[in-house]
Amino acid sequence: MQDAPADLKIVILTGLSGSGKSTGLRVFEDLGFFCVDGLPVSLVPKLIGLFDDKGGQRYKGLALGMDVRQADLDRDWGATLAQVKGRDVSLQIIFFEADTQEIIRRYATTRRPHPLESPVMGLEQAVAAERERMTPLRDAADMVIDTTDFSIHDLRRKLQEKWASIRPSKGTLKVHVMSFGFKYGPPSEADMLFDLRFLPNPYFDKDLREKTGKDEPVRDYVLAEDPGREFLGRLKDFLLYLLPLYAKEGRYRLTVAFGCTGGRHRSVAVAEAIFDTLSKAGYNISLEHRHIERG
Secondary structure (H helix, E strand, O other): OOOOOOOOEEEEEEEOOOOOHHHHHHHHHHOOEEEEEOOOHHHHHHHHHHOOHHHHHHOOEEEEEOOOOOOOHHHHHHHHHHHHHOOOOEEEEEEEEOOHHHHHHHHHHHOOOOOOOEOOEOHHHHHHHHHHHOHHHHHHOOEEEEOOOOOHHHHHHHHHHHHHHOOOOOOOOEEEEEEEEHHHOOOOOOOEEEEOOOOOOHHHOOOOOOOOOOOHHHHHHHHOOOOHHHHHHHHHHHHHHHHHHHHHOOOOEEEEEEEEOOOOOHHHHHHHHHHHHHHHOOOEEEEEEOOOOOO
16 A cells, blocks of 8 residues: 655544534645545544645645544544654644534424434433544644634634644644633633733733734733743743653543733733743644734
8 A cells, every 4th residue: 555645734624513523534634635524533544544745735635534433433533643644744633622512503493313313312311422423633733713703704713724824843742822811701622821911911001902912012011020031931931840750651642722801912922922932942832822813
């Protein structure tokens, strides 16, 4: 069987039914990927082997959709993942999820049955069962996207932004840095969450209010002097000490979230600074400003 091209990009899109995987596949199709949905898990290595140099030249990569409809998911997922990782390819796993009540609402709107619904299992129980069954895939994911508050257009934009920010690096802990606004709710996927509302707030300066934490005047306002300056220094030291310990214990992915009131100024400034620090330290890192346009 022919090996895949050494620089082949493979994206596995998976997650809870009704959380946006199909929309995600369409995004990657628009990005120039060859997309396959519903392929039996055991056939994934064979498909990669068949994706020869011609396919690698024509497409940006492979995007594969996997969910509970694959009967061999539970049995073959671990072995298949090990086989794919054993090849000289760039692999990213994206897991989509949403709040249970939002998934129920979406199914009520589309009037389609959930894959696990049956005469003895209602929709809410089916969502709970699927969430438990998909835990191994979520744990292996490079990126978890909570689509609870996303429209289809929001999801397309966020996925494109997140994909563009991924910096592949084999053998390192994958860190997702996020800013958000507390008034819109904290992110459910955060493993570590920092409340930055103790820092000076640029919102109350009329010259800075319409700017964001990406702008130098806002960054200086928040971080150039204490307490911001000392906090950032201690935070960098803390994360550079802590992340190798997570990696040593076998942690594969970590989401670090920074929140302020609106998610526009303080959290963005700190997230940008930490993203820069961890990038220079060699981590496989991505960055998201969840509420910057709403703050």
